[in-house]
Amino acid sequence: MKEGPDIALIGSLIGDPARANMLTALTSGKALTATELAGTAGITLQTASSHLSKLEAGGLITQRKQGRHRYFTLADDDVGLMIEGLMGFAAYRGFTRHRTGPKDPALRKARVCYNHLAGDYGVRMLDSLIAEEVISGAGDKLQLTASGAGKMTALGIDLPALTRSRRPVCRTCLDWSERRSHLAGSLGQALLTLFLDKGWAKREPDSRAVRFTGTGEKEFANLFPLPAPSAIERRHEQTVDA
Amino acid sequence: MKEGPDIALIGSLIGDPARANMLTALTSGKALTATELAGTAGITLQTASSHLSKLEAGGLITQRKQGRHRYFTLADDDVGLMIEGLMGFAAYRGFTRHRTGPKDPALRKARVCYNHLAGDYGVRMLDSLIAEEVISGAGDKLQLTASGAGKMTALGIDLPALTRSRRPVCRTCLDWSERRSHLAGSLGQALLTLFLDKGWAKREPDSRAVRFTGTGEKEFANLFPLPAPSAIERRHEQTVDA
């Protein structure tokens, strides 16, 4: 009755629709102001402020003062991963609010998951990275290989900067639309930033969706080729059941 | 504001302390009656009944009538995995109710996670299975190898029966005490059952803790040897940060 961690606290924080909306909006990775969050949640500024202070007290978000604005973000990767995990569970159960709107296909194809790429493209990328032995790993332990480190550096990624931070470089994140893992961690973040910087992909405004340009599609397919058919078959087996 | 799955519904279900207590109790994998659950949650039978019907309507639990009792269990593996995930998040944040009681070390060493083995022993087992190439996998895709299938059958596990079901045979589950993956899925369940059947381990009453016997410790160490030192080093790197 009293052993173990307290789930109820976190559950109650997420349990309120207004707060859930705010958290979902923040999962886009953008820093949002209190006014913006109040808008997306459909509540007044006062109530939003109350909710935000509770979320902050619960350690789910942090605020950054900048001028007369206050920008709110998720506290760290873990919060994003947890929320994405809950969304996956909810989606699988069919708990969707406004059943699969028009933007949904775009979200399933490619979207931002806090700070890295998710959706079909995110899953395909991790599959390819593992098949090409850029990343090795079993279970949830992912690791950049020596040859992989070279490839990433060649792409223009500053690996020393990534390893200098205290955050893990490679990490798995469960994708709620694909129900498979994609790449999170500082490398996942760096890769998404790369795509955006090179102009291969652009973020849709006011959405988590990511739209790849024509050349972006080509470059992506070139950089992350699909695994061999045998691996695809195995993948299919895994996806069918579950 | 209205795209994506509804996490608030699930959050509110978990957000009530009484319900959270019930769910935590059910994570032990045991089927419990309404009266037992009311006891662990510290509420009367009437309120417990109300909570239980809500949890069932939310798809988190199912009931099975047997005589004049009604046995409640978690709906499926997914629910257990999600709750275990939340517990991991909460534990990492230091959200514990009655801070780390005496039973805690036992729980960290070996415990039941819905229907499979978790804790230090669970993580070590998966590490060993992968090192011994009984299971291959990258990311969250785990697969039994041909040689591994032989070993498991030799242990007395009825593999055809496992594959016949619609459930995945191998699956990862994030361990909240170790913050690493251990083995879930029907194979994970079968292995735990094996340990208990052979008398290598026993369940503590009214707890999730699993206590290994002397011979059980030996057999376990023999069956699941620790990976080579190099792998241990790598593991340490992964554990330190995160």
Next chain:
DNA sequence: TTAATGCTTCGATCGCGATCGAAGTGTGAG
């Protein structure tokens, strides 16, 4: 300085849901 914007705090309202007593239903025991 004054005015405007962004946000927090205070105070009051109000509704939903958690809780329990009491009565009702169903099952097994004697």
Next chain:
DNA sequence: CTCACACTTCGATCGCGATCGAAGCATTAA
């Protein structure tokens, strides 16, 4: 059949928290 037990349903209470209006505080602009 009668009684005991397990549980559900009904009904009423009651408190917490979500909500918003109004005022207060901070920062920037003019």
